Amino acid sequence: MKRIRENGIDGVLGLIMFYGLGVVCLIMWVVTRFQQGWLIATVIYLVMGSFFLHTTLVGKELIWDRVLRDVSLTKETRALDVGCGHGLVMFKIAQRLPLGGHVTGIDIWRQRDQTHNSQAAVERRLAVSQLTQEAAVQTADMRQLPFAPQTFNLVVSSLAIHNVKPKAGRLQSLQELSRVLRPGGQVVLVDLGFSCQEYKKALQQLGFTDIHVTGNGLNGWWGGPWMPTLTLRATKLK
Ligand SMILES: C[S@@+](CC[C@H](N)C(=O)[O-])C[C@H]1O[C@@H](n2cnc3c(N)ncnc32)[C@H](O)[C@@H]1O
Known part of the structure; x- marks a missing residue:
């Protein structure tokens, strides 16, 4: 949290988009009675969000x-x-x-x-x-x-x-x-x-x-x- 306070988050809308899409896909996975495609999409978006977070907080x-x-x-x-x-x-x-x-x-x-x-x-x-x-x-x-x-x-x-x-x-x-x-x-x-x-x-x-x-x-x-x-x-x- 100290790191976020001191350095902020770059392009926060991009981060919200990745994690937001991840959550939507997760909901779709449940709604469609666990269709595998939605689970794969969920994992992909969450991994993309994690790369983004790593770059802005540590990688840069x-x-x-x-x-x-x-x-x-x-x-x-x-x-x-x-x-x-x-x-x-x-x-x-x-x-x-x-x-x-x-x-x-x-x-x-x-x-x-x-x-x-x-x-x-x-x-x-x-x-x-x-x-x-x-x-x-x-x-x-x-x-x-x-x-x-x-x-x-x-x-x-x-x-x-x-x-x-x-x-x-x-x-x-x-x-x-x-x-x-x-x-x-x-x-x-x-x-x-x-x-x-x-x-x-x-x-x-x-x-x-x-x-x-x-x-x-x-x-x-x-x-x-x-x-x-x-x-x-x-x-x-x-
Ligand atoms: C993604 S942040 C990067 C900040 C910092 N250089 C870093 O790496 O942590 C981009 C910065 O560029 C600034 N910025 C955008 N347009 C600018 C402009 N026309 N003149 C000066 N700064 C600008 C923003 O306010 C923001 O602080």
Whole structure:
């Protein structure tokens, strides 16, 4: 429960859908006097819901623990977490930063994307964790970042950009992310499979190099392997 309070649940409607369909199929199994097909459907939906729950509560965090092992965090680091929500990634970066480094999180705190997220909640946790020197949050839309060009040398985003609709908004967000990144700066995006392919193309057009997209296995399954979470790393041309 503490984990749900601190990190929220991503895309809670998806989770409700899987478990809801599982319950409906279970009822149908009883109503149809135990027809096997309904029991199979019940098990499938409940398993899909469980994959989803695992990814949002545990898998996503394991993905970032691994991803951040390959990211250099120094006293010169100026990082931006785009769509930080409860701050899962921002906290991990802040805890790893040596004195002098800093990470900023921005979000519009949309509840349907992540339950119970708010600027006040993140600020309270930063104070309790004594990380107010290393990290700060502010309300901002990723399509219009309130920062000067080349403010950051690291931009990260976790399962946030795909929430911007339509596609033009996501492309605008990537342009903004590129604008606030210094030449030679790194971008690390963890997001849904189909979105990462879209970002790869857009970042190529924006002049990024060393673009690598990698999978994360069942830690990133939003219901099953057909909805995976991928990691994209890229560098802004110097
Ligand atoms: C699924 S949550 C992920 C939060 C966090 N990055 C994580 O991994 O736990 C997506 C977040 O993106 C935020 N978001 C959606 N559209 C946004 C926008 N246009 N600008 C900034 N944040 C946005 C939502 O409010 C939500 O907090």
